[in-house]
Every structure is written in C-alpha cells, then in structure tokens.
Amino acid sequence: MAIFVQFAIGLLFGLGLVVSGMSNPATVLGFLDFAAIGAGAWDPRLAFVLFGAVGVAALGYRLVLQRRQPVFADAFHLPTATSIDARLVFGAAIFGVGWGLVGFCPGPAFVAVGTGAAPALLFAAAMLVGMAAARALAANLSRNRPGPAASGA
Numbered sequence: 001m002a003i004f005v006q007f008a009i010g011l012l013f014g015l016g017l018v019v020s021g022m023s024n025p026a027t028v029l030g031f032l033d034f035a036a037i038g039a040g041a042w043d044p045r046l047a048f049v050l051f052g053a054v055g056v057a058a059l060g061y062r063l064v065l066q067r068r069q070p071v072f073a074d075a076f077h078l079p080t081a082t083s084i085d086a087r088l089v090f091g092a093a094i095f096g097v098g099w100g101l102v103g104f105c106p107g108p109a110f111v112a113v114g115t116g117a118a119p120a121l122l123f124a125a126a127m128l129v130g131m132a133a134a135r136a137l138a139a140n141l142s143r144n145r146p147g148p149a150a151s152g153a
Contacts, residue, residue, distance in 0.1 A: 014114075022108040024112075
C-alpha cells in the first residue's frame with residue numbers, strides 16, 4: 001500500500017510541475033529574468049506557483065505533524081540542523097546559479113526526462129554526476145577531518 005501511495009503522490013507532484021510550467025526551462029527562465037521587468041516581458045506566473053506551494057506545504061506540515069507518527073513509517077525524519085553555515089549557503093548558491101543558468105531544478109528535470117528532450121537528459125546526467133561528486137567530496141573531507149584532541153590527563 002505504501003508504494004502505491006508514494007507513486008500516486010509522485011505522480012501528482014509531477015503533474016503539478018507540468019501544469020505549472022516548472023518542467024519547461026523557458027518558463028522558469030522567463031520568471032528568473034528580472035531584467036525583463038522594465039521591458040514588460042517578465043513572466044510572473046511562477047510567483048503564484050511559489051506562493052501556492054508554500055501555502056500547501058505550510059498547511060500540510062501543520063496537519064501532518066499533529067500525528068504521533070507517519071502513516072507508513074515508524075517516525076518522522078525531519079531536518080534537525082537549525083544553524084545557517086557556509087555549507088548550506090554554498091549549496092544554496094550553487095543550486096540557485098544552476099537553476100538560473102539552465103531553468104531546471106531536480107524535480108522538474110526528472111519530470112522533463114520523461115519527454116526524452118536532450119537538454120533534460122543532459123541536465124539529469126550532469127546532476128547525478130554532481131551529486132556523486134559532492135557525496136565523494138563530503139566523505140573525503142569527513143575522513144580527513146581531525147578528530148577530537150587527545151586529552152593530556
């Protein structure tokens with residue numbers, strides 16, 4: 001049952017991305033091109049998607065977190081970090097620059113892969129390589145990080 005619900009939610013999410021235009025890089029780039037505001041060519045449609053998504057997510061979190069546990073798991077797995085560090089800022093900056101350059105972010109890119117379009121396939125492949133490289137780099141940094149100093153006592 002859980003896999004069916006997960007599939008249905010993923011399908012609904014993907015459908016939402018297609019209907020909202022998020023899977024079309026031209027729509028996204030039209031929204032992110034703030035220089036076009038003065039020329040009257042700016043496409044504000046994704047602002048409505050953004051505010052709608054934030055509203056739905058806020059309501060969903062509020063309703064779901066009233067439960068003791070998820071329906072299909074033993075516990076909620078929520079982020080525990082509360083600080084903004086260099087890693088978070090750097091990752092967000094890379095994400096934003098990449099999104100602004102090509103008009104894809106991960107979810108819409110995977111939806112667009114279903115069209116078989118070469119830009120979507122290329123983006124998804126590059127994204128997977130980047131994710132593997134970031135994971136390898138993080139593991140390497142973690143291994144080379146000095147451990148706690150030995151006490152002299």
